[in-house]
Amino acid sequence: MAILRAGDIGVLLGGSGLVVALALHAWNGDPGNTVVIRAAGQIVQTTALTHPQRFAIDGPLGITRIEIEPGRARVAADPSPRQLCVKQGWLTRSGEAALCLPNQVSLEIRGRSPSHDSLVY
Amino acid sequence: MTPSFIELPVSADDRRIARLAALAIGLTLAEAAIPSPIPGVKPGLANIVILLVLLQYGWRAAAWVSGLRVLAGALLLGTLFAPGFWLSAAGALVSLLVLAPARLLPSRYFGPISLSVLAAFGHIGGQLILAGLWLLPVAALLKLLPVFATAALVFGTVNGVIVARLLAAPVASGRQSPTCTPP
Numbered sequence A: 001m002a003i004l005r006a007g008d009i010g011v012l013l014g015g016s017g018l019v020v021a022l023a024l025h026a027w028n029g030d031p032g033n034t035v036v037i038r039a040a041g042q043i044v045q046t047t048a049l050t051h052p053q054r055f056a057i058d059g060p061l062g063i064t065r066i067e068i069e070p071g072r073a074r075v076a077a078d079p080s081p082r083q084l085c086v087k088q089g090w091l092t093r094s095g096e097a098a099l100c101l102p103n104q105v106s107l108e109i110r111g112r113s114p115s116h117d118s119l120v121y
Numbered sequence B: 001m002t003p004s005f006i007e008l009p010v011s012a013d014d015r016r017i018a019r020l021a022a023l024a025i026g027l028t029l030a031e032a033a034i035p036s037p038i039p040g041v042k043p044g045l046a047n048i049v050i051l052l053v054l055l056q057y058g059w060r061a062a063a064w065v066s067g068l069r070v071l072a073g074a075l076l077l078g079t080l081f082a083p084g085f086w087l088s089a090a091g092a093l094v095s096l097l098v099l100a101p102a103r104l105l106p107s108r109y110f111g112p113i114s115l116s117v118l119a120a121f122g123h124i125g126g127q128l129i130l131a132g133l134w135l136l137p138v139a140a141l142l143k144l145l146p147v148f149a150t151a152a153l154v155f156g157t158v159n160g161v162i163v164a165r166l167l168a169a170p171v172a173s174g175r176q177s178p179t180c181t182p183p
Helices: A006-027 B012-032 B046-057 B059-077 B083-102 B112-134 B138-168
Strands: A034-039 A042-048 A053-058 A063-069 A072-077 A097-100 A105-110
Touching: A006 B112, A006 B138, A034 A053, A042 A053, A063 A105, A072 A097, A072 A105, B012 B046, B012 B059, B046 B059, B046 B083, B046 B112, B046 B138, B059 B083, B083 B112, B112 B138
Parallel strands: none
Antiparallel strands: A034 A042, A034 A105, A053 A063, A063 A072, A097 A105
16 A cells, blocks of 8 residues: 555645644734824823724924824834934834834834733833 | 561463553653653553553453552652642542543444544643643633644654554564464
């Protein structure tokens, strides 16, 4: 009888599927569902990542514009000289954050469970 | 005073199980010498013997060989009743529990490779369940789960192929003779 039989292929495919599913589940992090915006360390806005929204946050250098779409959020414009937080692009995963330090504004994505204890700016 | 003797009758089955268990223990010891990047990721060579026993002599014999393998292997490695021993025992137990229904699958479609892969997943599953309940936070285990599952899939397949080839080997090799010389 053949070494590799029809059912074996099924078992191997099932096993591979299980491995892939586990890897996706364990390593992809959990998708964020809430966004927290801080200015000068104070939370100014906490909102769900469910529908498109725009915020303009005042900071020492000017206005930071934040754009929220279903499932993702980004800093659309910021007066900071190096534009680091803008270049980070869209944030989707729980625990991701974009910090516009010169303007003292931060954008943080949160999921069902916090992925770290605290962030210190 | 007359010396008293307690004589335990030894059947041919007992001898065969002892012989096969010795084989499995030998493989366990050999495997312990192989360095592993992650604790718990092992080829599980002893499972080759367990599967051969299962397919030739049935589940009961396989359970005996597996139990003796875990116990004597731990005695020889000096890990008896250490955490590793309990993890190994849990893995062997779940693996056997998985094999009990799995061996009833029609052998026309499901060969030793299926059994080996299922047993390997059972092994890793049993160890992780116990580790999660007892040793490690579940969140840490979740991150390692894909690594263990990959190892189970790969080693399960390799062991299954070995078992299939051993079963397909000609009888003249002595494998299927009652004395069951090591392949």
